[in-house]
Amino acid sequence: MIRSFGVRDLLLVGNLQKKGTCLDPEIALTRPYSPLLAALSSYLLLQEGGTSTFILEAMDQSSPSTSPHGERSPERSRGTVEPSGHRQMQGLAQMRQRRGRPEADVIYLAPSFSTADEAPAIWHRLLTHLCTRAGERGIQRLFARLAEDGEEIETFQQVGFSPYTREDIFRLNSLSESHQRLDRVVMRPQQAVDAWALQRLYANVAPRLVQHVESLGERGWERSSVDWPLRARSEGYVLEDNGEIVSYLLFSGGRIGHWMRILLHPQAYDRADEVIQHGLAFLSHYPPCPIYCSVREYEGGLRAPLQDWGFEPFGSQAVLVKHTTVRIKEPARKLVPALDKRAEAATPTMSRINSNRGI
Template identity: 35%
Template sequence: MIRPFDWRDLNLVRRLQDQGHVLNYEQALLEGAFPLRQALIGYLTLGSWGMQTLVLPRRGFVQLTCQPDANRAYLCYLSVSTPEDWLPLLEGTVAYLGRHGIHRLVVEAPEGGEAIGHLQRAGFALYAHQQIYRLDRPPAGLQVGTLPGLRPYRAADRWAVRSFYINLVPPLVRQAEGMWNGLQPDRWHAALVLEQEQEIIAHLAVRRGRLGHALHLMLHPQADHHADLLLAHGLAVLRNAPDRPIYCRVRRYQGGLDGALRQVGFEPLLTTAVLVRHTVARVIEPAWARTPGLETPTEVSTPSVPIHSVDQAGAVSIPTRRAGS
């Protein structure tokens, strides 16, 4: 049975940590993938800092981050002893999260890779595609032009930005994934909004990491022609940051960004798919209530309950390092 990592699992994680699968690329590209270190940090801090590691003894482990207030978790890393261990490890993880009040598990996997097939067999559904771009360094002499209405993000903008996001992102993606990572202020180094006629039409967030930086850009269709200037302003924010690669991910529903990214020197790195598994399901049960002249049961819906079993239905170099090395 799957359980949280403890000292008995040191050898398992040490043995499998270099043969696993990255399932959250921004986290890995910006901070690296160090499974044993993350497992020890989570264990020593009682899960209050870093990732949570769940172990299927002798067979594999997963690492994830949770958003308890949003009933959502993000799978970041998975490693198994054999391909046959994927399904029991994923099923065990889903059941464990369901018992602990997490309703959705979000994962990202390279298109065409081994992981997608295993995830779909475990009941994960495809919700979005995205292209990740990389820029080794901003172009020399980058010109940052004036853009009327562009200003720093303020706390008072929170609900306007949220409404802006809701209007742009497909409903199914919003319901499954919640607020996109780029719209979480505690993750930003800096953020800008483009406001015209008292309406926000673009949002740019900059995130710094130990190994790389990221730009998150959301554009209203009427702001597509400002994409190049907005990217230039984002790169200018990183002008004094440590010299590290810069990444930008573009969902397929975000038209207008690809050309602007290539124009300033970004190159496609890989294409990934975002998949989601719901850990709860609505159950319909008959309510046997006697009604004059009616002898058939009436169906009513009951609250969602955890699922404890399910039916079976691009290589990128990520920095890794063993703990203590």
């Protein structure tokens, strides 16, 4: 049985959050994440478009080798064999809808693969439920980020998720005095009127496949000041060259780490040092913490400059998407009474018969 989070689930979620997996690296690396706090905030504030939390509690009566539908179970594909008999299965899943967009991110699943042998089966059930509920809410795409070499990817693919790009995460442990010095200010704060120019920059950076999957329009560049309790306030800056935006810098500070994201035009890689220097100088005003920067596989021109500034490879992740089936309600169509008459055989009138006989 899978149900939406309620007050009766406080204790269960409190226990499950100790052994789950956070799938959003920006959240996991920059601030302690509490699934219980996220679930409670959405529940008490009635935020339908916020964090949706679902609870699985069921007795697993299927055999270890096949699912109830005769398909090979995730446990079997993982290579583990469970003893016969009934098992109590408990799990937790959370997805977060993106503000103003028909998209959501899978951000938390419990238990993790490292803490429970039945985790693949639990994830499979919860992910299937997430996809169904997302479609019912009009969400067209579900996204997830997973360690590139992790076995969790197989379970996501069984539900219909597909990888469409990958990201490398770089880490800078601490800032030196040279990082905090800014020779000259060449970037300005992001403004609402920059949305169309940022969309053009994104089109020049991302491959067609990525653009098609993410479907970022102008609203995709709107920056929210606070998205409590998941994210802190973010700051965006742009770099212009001859009236055209050639780079976008987005960063946010956290309690245990800071996050930085750079979008740089392929023909402006010679200005990567300027952008990185600005980002580090801005983050020097935040409490000292490690700084993380994500770089996608098609942004290779950023890797060497980041390493020149002291960043080191930290990890790689696959970015997956699942296109949901959205339920569309159509009103029943009814013919206008004048048009709803069946075809009838023509009956000749007396005048027509007489005229045919020549009378």
